[in-house]
Amino acid sequence: MKNNTIHDQAIRRNIRKVALFSMGLLITLLGYVTYLQVIESNNLTFNPLNRRTAEASLKVERGQITDSHGKIVALSKLTAQKEYRREYPYDVLFAHVVGYDSPKYGKTGIESIYDGYLSGQINPERRLGAISQLFKSTAGNNVTLTIDARxxxxxxxxxxxxxxxxxxxxxxxxxxxxxxxxxxFDPDSLEADxxxxxxxxxxxxxxxxxxxxxxxxxxxxxxxxxxxxxxxxxxxxxxxxxxxxxxxxxxxxxxxxxxxxxxxxxxxxxxxxxxxxxxxxxxxxxxxxxxxxxxxxxxxxxxxxxxxxxxxxxxxxxxxxxxxxxxxxxxxxxxxxxxxxxxxxxxxxxxxxxxxxxxYLVQKITAPDGTVISETSPExxxxxxxxxxxxxxxxxxxxxxxxxxxxxxxxxxxxxxxxxxxxxxxxxxxxxxxxxxxxxxxxxxxxxxxxxxxxxxxxxxxxxxxxxxxxxxx
The missing domain is CATH 3.40.710.10 (DD-peptidase/beta-lactamase superfamily)
Structure with missing residues (x-):
């Protein structure tokens, strides 16, 4: 009888250990998923190796980049293939500041640094995971530079x-x-040249x-x-x-x-x-x-x-x-x-x-409806x-x-x-x-x-x- 009691106690201890270990694994998994979804979501989304985002961005009208007086220095236009392509009205003048957005050669400059805003991918709803698809925008946010085009x-x-x-x-x-x-260089002829x-x-x-x-x-x-x-x-x-x-x-x-x-x-x-x-x-x-x-x-x-x-x-x-x-x-x-x-x-x-x-180079970021999302304060x-x-x-x-x-x-x-x-x-x-x-x-x-x-x-x-x-x- 004594041996059976000792045996039962040993089984209970092992069950508790397994249960605690399983709970630990579950908590770790939940923590990691939360970390990916909340902390690392933007980094993973805009990683240059993430082709899903690159392909999806062709279907979204990327936000405009303007100078400090509202002159457009970068905009997106719909092609015959129903994909948006970037155009740069000032050619070489803003090339190093604005950079370029090329499906083939990636992004540089403001196009890269503010990619999440310009593509409309950065928004509070993104942290809701799959539910964020219900709030998916067809247009990106606009970026206003501090630079005067003249x-x-x-x-x-x-x-x-x-x-x-x-x-x-x-x-x-x-x-x-x-x-x-x-x-x-002229960003408009980047791929051809x-x-x-x-x-x-x-x-x-x-x-x-x-x-x-x-x-x-x-x-x-x-x-x-x-x-x-x-x-x-x-x-x-x-x-x-x-x-x-x-x-x-x-x-x-x-x-x-x-x-x-x-x-x-x-x-x-x-x-x-x-x-x-x-x-x-x-x-x-x-x-x-x-x-x-x-x-x-x-x-x-x-x-x-x-x-x-x-x-x-x-x-x-x-x-x-x-x-x-x-x-x-x-x-x-x-x-x-x-x-x-x-x-x-x-x-x-x-x-x-x-x-x-x-x-700093960016004065403010605005939503398609004109709402100011963020504004730079002198520091x-x-x-x-x-x-x-x-x-x-x-x-x-x-x-x-x-x-x-x-x-x-x-x-x-x-x-x-x-x-x-x-x-x-x-x-x-x-x-x-x-x-x-x-x-x-x-x-x-x-x-x-x-x-x-x-x-x-x-x-x-x-x-x-x-x-x-x-x-x-x-």
């Missing part, structure tokens, strides 16, 4: 036939007002504004000037002596452009004439740790995230730099590489009293410098345009702040740079211009920037 046109034309990029943004909000990259576009040595698919990495050259001197003032390595009264070159150690010489000797000058004058000797010396005076911290303050080591896909900046390992390379970093040379977007953001910081706003990203010091650097940048190398960006009746750059690179002639903002006393636009292999920033990039600034301030 300013975009002027920026594109300002580059001429040169390779390069222009980024213009509002320093007060971070809204991108124009973003162009040359050479470009794919081989030529994808294999071209000029890389027309590359958005140079956000993915092109370049040595900044002398435009980085505004950051070095601020760092020197912030760290009290220099002040408005410190005098520098430029003899045409800076001897560093026993066997390294940092030359002045054209070996020109600027003589005695203060920091503002040094920025105006873009004196390499002064800024090479300032980098040495600041030292490796303070130079590294200065770039960190301005966010060069932080990803942006959001609706802009950007290549990360390439910063030198300052702790391992020799004195010659450290001096080179003070004039924007060496291993330092940045995107034009980052340099527009740098200029915007001095325009906005030391506050760097987070850049402060960093505060790398106090207002007083930012204003001091801004004042020096005004001098660069009034009396120095940036005179090509000057506008009659408007005070423009800026900095030119001529960045040497190992792949050909120097790149021409300009960064700046206007009006200096109440900035409405900050800008970065790079023209590849074009030489002098003052003679090439500054006049291109002027064209955009004039249009923006009309």
């Amino acid at each position: 300013l975009q046109q002027v920026a594109y034309q300002a580059l001429g036939t040169n390779r390069g990029a222009i980024v213009a943004l509002s320093p007060k909000t971070g809204a991108i007002l124009a973003m162009v990259s040359r050479p470009g 794919w081989n030529n576009i994808s294999q071209s040595a000029s890389s027309p698919l590359l958005n140079r504004a956000t993915q092109g990495l370049y040595p900044p050259g002398s435009i980085i001197k505004v950051l070095v000037a601020e760092a020197a003032l912030a760290e009290q390595t220099a002040n408005s009264k410190r005098e520098f002596n430029c003899t045409g070159s800076l001897k560093i150690g026993p066997d390294y010489v940092l030359p002045e452009s054209g070996n020109r000797a600027h003589g005695k000058l203060n920091l503002e004058e040094a920025l105006a004439v873009s004196c390499n000797v002064t800024f090479g010396q300032l980098a040495l005076d600041l030292g490796r740790t303070k130079m590294a911290k200065s770039f960190e303050r301005y966010g060069f080591s932080q990803p942006l995230r959001g609706d802009i896909l950007e290549s990360p900046s390439k910063l030198p390992d300052f702790s391992r730099l020799g004195d010659g390379d450290l001096a080179q970093s003070g004039i924007g040379q060496g291993s330092l590489l940045v995107t034009p977007l980052r340099m527009a953001m740098l200029a915007s910081t001095f325009a906005n009293r030391g506050i760097m706003m987070k850049p 402060k990203w960093l505060s790398p410098v106090d207002a007083k010091l930012a204003n001091q650097v801004a004042h020096m940048m005004v001098t660069v345009v009034k009396e120095g190398t940036g005179s090509g960006a000057a506008i009659r009746g408007v005070e423009v702040a800026g900095k030119t750059g001529t960045a040497e690179n190992p792949h050909g002639s120097p790149h021409a740079w300009f960064i700046g903002f206007a009006p200096a006393d109440n900035p409405q636009i900050a800008i970065a211009v790079i023209v590849e292999n074009a030489g002098s920033g003052g003679s090439i990039a500054a006049p291109a920037a002027r064209q955009v600034l004039v249009q923006a301030l009309r």
Whole structure:
């Protein structure tokens, strides 16, 4: 009898274990299904490998993409095969921002980032699973950009036939007002001309504004000037002596452009004439740790995230730099590489009293009936410098345009702040740079211009920037 009782108790224990194990499996399964349905549903739906979504999207009228004034830059039209195909009325002008939606080659740009909204697939009802089919829309949502098509046109034309990029943004909000990259491509003829576009040595698919990495050259001197003032390595009264070159150690010489000797000058004058000797010396005076911290303050080591896909900046390992390379970093040379977007953001910081706003491309998303689904609010990203010091650097940048190398960006009746750059690179002639903002006393636009292999920033990039600034301030 005792043995039977023990045997029964053992069976009950085993039954309980099996029941608990089964319940555990069921809870795990329910949890996983819930995770897929609620958390991962959008990622799985819009995965490029999900052909069901790609095929289904051809039956839905994809939402329009418009500029900030409602001009249509992308729309869907029904074909004879009863499928919707994308059309791009502005051809090459918005190609890198808007991207493309191709059944054969996928999606890029805004078409990819906001695919869920444009296709009408992102909606609260999707989490209801199969029931969501009852609410299925035949039209997608519309996306309104921050970009002004007229300013975009002027920026594109300002580059001429040169390779390069222009980024213009509002320093007060971070809204991108124009973003162009040359050479470009026509999204409407993408599939027909794919081989030529994808294999071209000029890389027309590359958005140079956000993915092109370049040595900044002398435009980085505004950051070095601020760092020197912030760290009290220099002040408005410190005098520098430029003899045409800076001897560093026993066997390294940092030359002045054209070996020109600027003589005695203060920091503002040094920025105006873009004196390499002064800024090479300032980098040495600041030292490796303070130079590294200065770039960190301005966010060069932080990803942006959001609706802009950007290549990360390439910063030198300052702790391992020799004195010659450290001096080179003070004039924007060496291993330092940045995107034009980052340099527009740098200029915007001095325009906005030391506050760097987070850049964004999409103003709002609206349903087909006009209901606003989401709207972007300006967001402060960093505060790398106090207002007083930012204003001091801004004042020096005004001098660069009034009396120095940036005179090509000057506008009659408007005070423009800026900095030119001529960045040497190992792949050909120097790149021409300009960064700046206007009006200096109440900035409405900050800008970065790079023209590849074009030489002098003052003679090439500054006049291109002027064209955009004039249009923006009309």
